[in-house]
Amino acid sequence: MDLAANPYSPGSGLRPKVLSGREAEISAFDLMIARAKLHRPNRGMVLTGLRGVGKTVLLNVLRAHADNHGWLTVQLEGRAEARGRQDVRDRFARELVVAARRHLGRHPGQFFADALTTIQSFSVSVGTSGVSASVDLHPVRAQSGRIDIDVEELVEDLSEPLKAQHSAFGLFIDEMQDLDPDMMSAIVTVQHIAGQRDWPFSVICAGLPNLPTILSATRSYAERLFDYRVIGPLDPEQARYAVARPAKDVGAEFDIEALNAIVAASGGYPYFIQEFGKAVWEVAPTTPFTLEDSRVAIEKGWAQLDSGFFPARWGRATPKEREYMSVMAVDGAGPSRTGELAARLGTKASSLGPTRAQLIQKGMIYAPDHGQVAFTVPGMADFIARQSRE
Ligand SMILES: Nc1ncnc2c1ncn2[C@@H]1O[C@H](COP(=O)(O)OP(=O)(O)OP(=O)(O)O)[C@@H](O)[C@H]1O
Ligand SMILES: [Mg+2]
Structure with a gap:
């Protein structure tokens, strides 16, 4: 597709062509x-x-x-x-x-x-x-x-x-x-x-x-x-609208399976929707976009996220903070219990207090409840798992 006409806008605070679900x-x-x-x-x-x-x-x-x-x-x-x-x-x-x-x-x-x-x-x-x-x-x-x-x-x-x-x-x-x-x-x-x-x-x-x-x-x-x-992720209908509408406005269509694949991969997270949308526009030779276009785009989108969105956060963490987040990642999207994290690291919860506080201060984790922590970045646990496999 014409790259200059790409209607998707992954980025911080970038106004999407279509604001869905708000x-x-x-x-x-x-x-x-x-x-x-x-x-x-x-x-x-x-x-x-x-x-x-x-x-x-x-x-x-x-x-x-x-x-x-x-x-x-x-x-x-x-x-x-x-x-x-x-x-x-x-x-x-x-x-x-x-x-x-x-x-x-x-x-x-x-x-x-x-x-x-x-x-x-x-x-x-x-x-x-x-x-x-x-x-x-x-x-x-x-x-x-x-x-x-x-x-x-x-x-x-x-x-x-x-x-x-x-x-x-x-x-x-x-x-x-x-x-x-x-x-x-x-x-x-x-x-x-x-x-x-x-x-x-x-x-x-x-x-x-x-x-x-x-x-x-x-x-x-x-x-x-x-x-x-x-403000949560978009539900499937809102997500489909966020994916399909910007393309439709410039004369492009998705096959229904192609659309559903992108919606599922995004988990309804607006940033991911924009990233996958941008990628499908870049890889699709023609419209309507097919399931194969979406599959290639999703892979490309994750690669893009793995070189931008996630490392931008991961790179700000000290080795100790990364170690802490790595044991959090075992719980997937979480939350993780702080006592359990200490056990995984073979130490006392109190000695991890400063690391936990630093990560909260840096805005990478938060405490959803007493004695719990979770990532503020959706998909962070999977990113950490992908990193450690490499
Ligand atoms: N309702 C929406 N529909 C479609 N796309 C959206 C919607 N809201 C935001 N986006 C897109 O999602 C991305 C992230 O938006 P934004 O920067 O506002 O998120 P944020 O919650 O402020 O993130 P952060 O906590 O990192 O600051 C942008 O690319 C934006 O265009
Ligand atoms: Mg913001």
């Missing part, structure tokens, strides 16, 4: 937008799921909906590295000023222009760059240098003007589990206050399956603050 989350969010218009309070939303399941893409779609409805939106990404703490503040500062100016352009008026001085103070207080010294700053608001106070004052000062416009402030945060504890706590607290004072403010965040536990540990009331949604 209607429930999108309509729940659209309801939030409609409620904000009527000055009704909203909870925040938390999207959690494994790697490559489509959290970032969905978060971007929700943000675009909010933007289209005149919300003031800012998008951040948690970063686990040491400099992530300042990076996220700098980005918040910069993005907020840009968003506010854009918002002011779309809704001119003195009321919001006043709030702009608080935004600028916030940005100077929180960020290290990006705001010119010559802008007007608010004399007292959002400049304490304490992130909890500054975020609260910022949201408070935005609330009246945004309400007057039947709009809201949407803070979109990806990889939320990697946000530093001070910023996480400030944001959760302000979501709580916003609910009590009718401020039109919602945090919409995405992260790994351990995010709800982290949020609850940050503030016990976090459980009630958010609409928690697990």
Whole structure:
């Protein structure tokens, strides 16, 4: 097939040609937008799921909906590295000023222009760059240098003007589990206050399956603050749509067995769907695609995943961490019991604590329950098994 016309897009956060199976989350969010218009309070939303399941893409779609409805939106990404703490503040500062100016352009008026001085103070207080010294700053608001106070004052000062416009402030945060504890706590607290004072403010965040536990540990009331949604693999019908539709839109078809083979091999995981879809497009000499095309494509797709998606994660692990994941892989998709892993490695569970913690911190495993661990990357156990066979 014409390689330039390939309609599949494996990659991080790459918008697929067809977003399949996320209607429930999108309509729940659209309801939030409609409620904000009527000055009704909203909870925040938390999207959690494994790697490559489509959290970032969905978060971007929700943000675009909010933007289209005149919300003031800012998008951040948690970063686990040491400099992530300042990076996220700098980005918040910069993005907020840009968003506010854009918002002011779309809704001119003195009321919001006043709030702009608080935004600028916030940005100077929180960020290290990006705001010119010559802008007007608010004399007292959002400049304490304490992130909890500054975020609260910022949201408070935005609330009246945004309400007057039947709009809201949407803070979109990806990889939320990697946000530093001070910023996480400030944001959760302000979501709580916003609910009590009718401020039109919602945090919409995405992260790994351990995010709800982290949020609850940050503030016990976090459980009630958010609409928690697990973003899982697509069911077979949704997966068939995700595979077949992008091709159909550009005039190509799948034989039914060819389609089913790709759906089965992908396990419904969006990243794998895109990888196998891309491969079938590359290997098929003509349309409709046959079962043989799919078989060749699936093999090619796995080879591609084995040289990109999986090693990108595996390569970040130390030898000790790899050893730990190798004994986890014995349990397939898991979960594994930590005591059992220790026994397999001939050591005590307590001595493996630091390795386990490092792997959680790197976002490669998570704890689905007390005394258990599982991979955050779908298919990781099989990848490790393939590696050790080579
Ligand atoms: N609903 C969907 N239908 C079809 N393809 C999708 C869907 N959602 C995501 N994809 C595709 O899946 C891949 C992974 O998406 P995305 O980067 O959003 O996943 P993620 O959950 O954020 O992963 P990570 O945890 O690694 O950040 C992308 O190639 C994207 O195009
Ligand atoms: Mg992502």
